[in-house]
Amino acid sequence: MKGLRVLVTGGASGIGAATARRFAQEGAGVVVLDRDATAEFACVEADLSDDASVRAAVAAAAGRLGGLDVLVNNAGIGAVGDVTANPDEEWHRVYDVNVLGIVRTTRAALPHLRDSGRGAxxxxxxxxxxxxxxxxxxxxxxxxxxxxxxxxxxxxHLHDGIRVNCVNPGTADTPWVRRLLDAAEDPEAERAALQARQPTGRLVSAEEVAHAIVHLADPRSSATTGVVLAVDGGMHSLRVPARPTPTED
Incomplete structure (x- = not known):
C-alpha cells in the first residue's frame, strides 16, 4: 500500500483518526477532511453540508497528494431519541451530513478515483x-x-474501476459515545449496559474499525466490492449472551 493516496473525512478524531493513522503506518499518503484543523495529519477544512466547501477541500486534498486512490467517507453526526424526539430541522441537519455529505464528497472525488486505476x-x-x-x-x-x-x-462505479464497500461498527469507544456516557445519569451503569449488549462483552475499538476499513481499501482486496462488513463483536449475527465481567475481591 506504499504510496496509496488517501482522503479520510472526519479524520481528526475517533474512527477517522485511527483510520488515517493506520493508512500512514502502511505507507500511504493521507489527508484528512474535517472541521477541526487540529488533526495530526495534513488537514483540509470543509463543511460537509456545503457543496462548494466540499469540492474545494477535495480538490485541495488531491492537489497535495497528486491525485486520489481511496476515499473514506467516515464523517458523521449522531442523534438521540425515538421518532417523536427530533424536530424536522434536526432530521434535515443529520441527514444532510450523514448521507448528503457522502454524496457531495464522493461526487467531488470521482474524477480523481476514476483516474487512479485502483480506486476504492x-x-x-x-x-x-x-x-x-x-x-x-x-x-x-x-x-x-x-x-x-x-x-x-x-x-x-464497477466499470469505472472503483470498488465501494462499507463497514458497520457496533458501539465503538469513540469521543461521541463517551460524551453520551458522560451525559447519562449513571455513566458507569450505562457503559456496562452498552458492553453487555455486545456478545463479546466489550465495546469495539476505533483501531478495530480502522483495520477493517484499510483492508477493504487495500488494492489486494481487488475482488471485494459491494460488501457490508460488520465490526460489531457479533451484535448483528450472534445471539450469545456476553460473559459476565469478572469481579475483583
Missing part, C-alpha cells in the same frame, strides 16, 4: 442500519440510507 471508497455505516437500537430513530435512518447508497454506488 469505504463508507463508515453502522450496525444501526441492520439492528433496531432504542432511541436512535434518526441516526438509524441515516445509516440505513448509507448502507443502501454503498450498494448502489458499488453497482454504478
Amino acid at each position: 471508497i469505504v463508507n463508515t455505516c453502522s450496525i444501526a442500519a441492520w439492528t433496531g437500537i432504542p432511541q436512535r430513530a434518526l441516526y438509524s435512518t441515516t445509516k440505513g440510507a448509507v448502507q443502501a447508497l454503498t450498494l448502489a454506488m458499488a453497482a454504478d
